[in-house]
Amino acid sequence: MTDSVPATPDDSMLVRIRGLTTVLGGKTIFSDLDLDIPRGKITAIMGPSGTGKTTLLKHITGQMRADAGEIVVDGLNVAELSREKLYKLREGIGYLFQNSALLTDFDVFENVAFPLRQHTQLPEVLIRNLVLLKLQAVGLRGAAALMPSELSGGMARRVALARAIVFDPMLILYDEPFVGLDPVALNQVLKLIRTLNQTLGITSVLVAHELAAIRQIAQHVFLIANGKVVAQGDPKTIADDGSPWTRQFFGGEADGPVPFQYPAGDYAQALGFAGAAK
Amino acid sequence: MNQRISQDNNVVIQSLTQIGNCGLFLLTLLVAVPRSLRYIRETIRQLWFVGAMSLTIIMVCGLFVGMVLMLQLYHVLSIFGGTSASGMVVALSVYRELGPVVTALLFAGRAGTSITAEIGLMRATDQIDAMELMAVDPIAYVATPRFLAGLIAMPLLTCVFCAMAILGGHLVGVTWLGIDNGTFWSNMTAQVDLHTDIVNGVLFKSLAFGAVVSLIAVFQGFATPPTSEGVARATTRTVVASSIAILALDFVLTAFLM
Numbered sequence: 001m002t003d004s005v006p007a008t009p010d011d012s013m014l015v016r017i018r019g020l021t022t023v024l025g026g027k028t029i030f031s032d033l034d035l036d037i038p039r040g041k042i043t044a045i046m047g048p049s050g051t052g053k054t055t056l057l058k059h060i061t062g063q064m065r066a067d068a069g070e071i072v073v074d075g076l077n078v079a080e081l082s083r084e085k086l087y088k089l090r091e092g093i094g095y096l097f098q099n100s101a102l103l104t105d106f107d108v109f110e111n112v113a114f115p116l117r118q119h120t121q122l123p124e125v126l127i128r129n130l131v132l133l134k135l136q137a138v139g140l141r142g143a144a145a146l147m148p149s150e151l152s153g154g155m156a157r158r159v160a161l162a163r164a165i166v167f168d169p170m171l172i173l174y175d176e177p178f179v180g181l182d183p184v185a186l187n188q189v190l191k192l193i194r195t196l197n198q199t200l201g202i203t204s205v206l207v208a209h210e211l212a213a214i215r216q217i218a219q220h221v222f223l224i225a226n227g228k229v230v231a232q233g234d235p236k237t238i239a240d241d242g243s244p245w246t247r248q249f250f251g252g253e254a255d256g257p258v259p260f261q262y263p264a265g266d267y268a269q270a271l272g273f274a275g276a277a278k
Numbered sequence: 279m280n281q282r283i284s285q286d287n288n289v290v291i292q293s294l295t296q297i298g299n300c301g302l303f304l305l306t307l308l309v310a311v312p313r314s315l316r317y318i319r320e321t322i323r324q325l326w327f328v329g330a331m332s333l334t335i336i337m338v339c340g341l342f343v344g345m346v347l348m349l350q351l352y353h354v355l356s357i358f359g360g361t362s363a364s365g366m367v368v369a370l371s372v373y374r375e376l377g378p379v380v381t382a383l384l385f386a387g388r389a390g391t392s393i394t395a396e397i398g399l400m401r402a403t404d405q406i407d408a409m410e411l412m413a414v415d416p417i418a419y420v421a422t423p424r425f426l427a428g429l430i431a432m433p434l435l436t437c438v439f440c441a442m443a444i445l446g447g448h449l450v451g452v453t454w455l456g457i458d459n460g461t462f463w464s465n466m467t468a469q470v471d472l473h474t475d476i477v478n479g480v481l482f483k484s485l486a487f488g489a490v491v492s493l494i495a496v497f498q499g500f501a502t503p504p505t506s507e508g509v510a511r512a513t514t515r516t517v518v519a520s521s522i523a524i525l526a527l528d529f530v531l532t533a534f535l536m
C-alpha cells in the first residue's frame with residue numbers, strides 16, 4: 001500500500017486531479033488544473049482543439065507524466081505506480097481512440113479477443129462466448145470475420161468499443177467518439193455509451209465537441225481552455241452561465257477569449273508598411 | 279567553408295546519436311526477451327512471415343548468383359587449365375562471402391523495410407498506444423518477436439541461398455559446360471572446411487547480420503515520427519543503414535574470423 005495515496009475521504013470520485021501542470025515542447029498545456037470525475041456518471045470534457053483534452057486522458061492512463069500535480073485513479077496515485085501495477089490499473093480502464101486503433105493483423109473477432117488472450121487463460125469456448133456477447137452488444141456479431149480494413153468508420157469505432165469493454169472496465173475514456181460519424185452511426189454510438197453507463201454502471205469520460213449529444217447523456221461537463229477549467233456544470237444550463245468562454249464556445253462566436261488569429265507579429269509590418277506600424 | 283564543416287559535423291553527430299540510441303534500444307529489446315517468451319506464438323508468426331516472405335527472392339537470387347559465378351570462374355580458370363576446381367571455388371566464395379552478405383542485403387530490402395513500415399504505421403494509427411492501454415507491453419509483443427524472428431530466419435535463409443547457388447553452379451558447370459560431375463563434388467567436399475567455412479562463414483556471419491538488420495529495422499520503426507512522411511523516410515533509412523552495416527561488419531568479421 002506504499003504507493004497509494006491516503007484514502008481520500010470523498011470516495012465518490014473515481015478520478016481526482018489536483019494542481020496538474022504540464023509543459024510540452026515549451027508550451028504550457030495545463031497550469032494548476034483541478035478536476036474530479038464522479039463514479040458511475042458520464043462526465044464530458046470540452047474545449048477548443050489543441051487545449052490538451054487527449055493529453056488529459058493520457059495523464060489519467062499514465063501514458064504521459066505531468067510536470068507537477070497528482071492524479072489519483074481509484075485511490076492510486078498514477079505517477080507513483082510501478083509498471084506492473086500501472087498495467088493492472090489499465091486492465092480496469094477502457095480507452096476508445098479517435099481513430100479506433102484496431103490491430104490491422106487480426107479480424108474483428110480476434111481484435112475483441114485480444115485483451116482476453118493476453119491476460120487470461122480462459123478456454124476457447126468461453127473466449128468465444130464472451131467476444132460474441134460483446135459484439136452482439138455493439139450490434140456487430142455478424143461482422144466477426146471481417147478485417148479492420150473492411151469496416152466503415154462507425155463500425156470500426158463500435159468494434160473498438162467492444163474491445164474496450166471486453167474486461168468490463170470500471171472506467172471508459174472516449175476520445176472524440178462522434179467525429180466523422182453520420183447521424184445514424186452517431187446515435188448508435190451515443191446510445192451505446194448511455195447503455196454501458198446505465199446498465200453496467202461504468203464511469204465514463206467523454207471528450208467531444210457535440211453539445212447536443214452531450215446534453216442528452218452527460219451529467220456534468222467541464223470546459224477547458226488555456227490550461228484551466230474555465231467553466232463547469234450541468235450540460236443543460238452551462239451554455240447560459242454568461243461567461244465569455246461559454247458564450248464563445250457554445251454561442252459560436254468566431255472571436256472571443258479563444259482568439260481567431262494564431263499569435264503573430266504585427267500585421268501592417270508583415271505586409272511591408274513598416275512605417276504604419278509605428 | 280565553415281558552414282560546410284559545421285554541417286558535416288551535424289551529420290556526424292546525428293549519425294552517432296542514432297547509433298547510440300540504437301544501442302540503447304538493443305538493450306531494451308534484450309531486457310524484454312524474458313517477458314516476450316509469453317508471446318512465443320507471435321515470434322513464430324513473425325518468423326513464418328519474414329521467412330516465407332523472403333524465401334522466393336532468396337532462392338531465385340541464389341540460383342542466379344551461383345550460375346553467373348560458375349560462368350565467370352570457368353572462363354578464368356580455363357586459362358590455367360584448372361576448370362575442375364571451379365565447383366570448389368563457387369562453394370567457397372558462396373559460403374564465406376556471397377551467401378551471408380547477399381542474403382542479408384536481400385533480407386534488408388525485403389523483410390527489413392516491411393518491418394519498419396509496419397511498425398511505423400502501427401504507431402501512426404495508435405495501435406502501439408492501444409496495446410499499452412490494454413496492458414500489453416509493445417516492446418515485448420511487437421519489437422522483440424520481430425527481432426528474434428530476423429535473428430533466426432537469417433541463418434536459415436542463408437543456407438537456402440547457398441544450396442541454391444551451388445545448384446546454379448552445378449547447372450552451369452556440369453550440365454552446360456561439361457565439367458565432370460564426380461570432379462565437381464569431390465573437389466568441393468575435399469576443400470570445404472566445416473569450421474572455417476560453414477560455422478564461421480555461413481552460421482556466424484549470418485547470425486551477426488540477422489541481428490544487425492532486424493535491430494535496425496525494428497529501431498527505425500519505433501524511432502521515426504509516426505506520420506506518413508516519417509514512415510517513408512524510416513523505410514529508406516533501414517535499407518541504407520543496413521547495407522552499410524552489413525558490408526562494414528563483413529569486413530571486420532572476415533578479418534577476425536578467417
Ligand SMILES: Nc1ncnc2c1ncn2[C@@H]1O[C@H](COP(=O)(O)OP(=O)(O)O)[C@@H](O)[C@H]1O
Pocket residue numbers: 024025029047048049050051052053054055056
Ligand atoms: N508529445 C508531444 N510533444 C509536444 N507537444 C505535444 C505532444 N503531444 C501533444 N502536444 C501538444 O499539446 C497540445 C494539446 O494536444 P492534445 O491533447 O492532442 O489536444 P486536444 O486533444 O485537446 O485537441 C497540442 O498543441 C499539441 O501540439
Ligand SMILES: [Mg+2]
Pocket residue numbers: 053054055175
Ligand atoms: Mg485530441
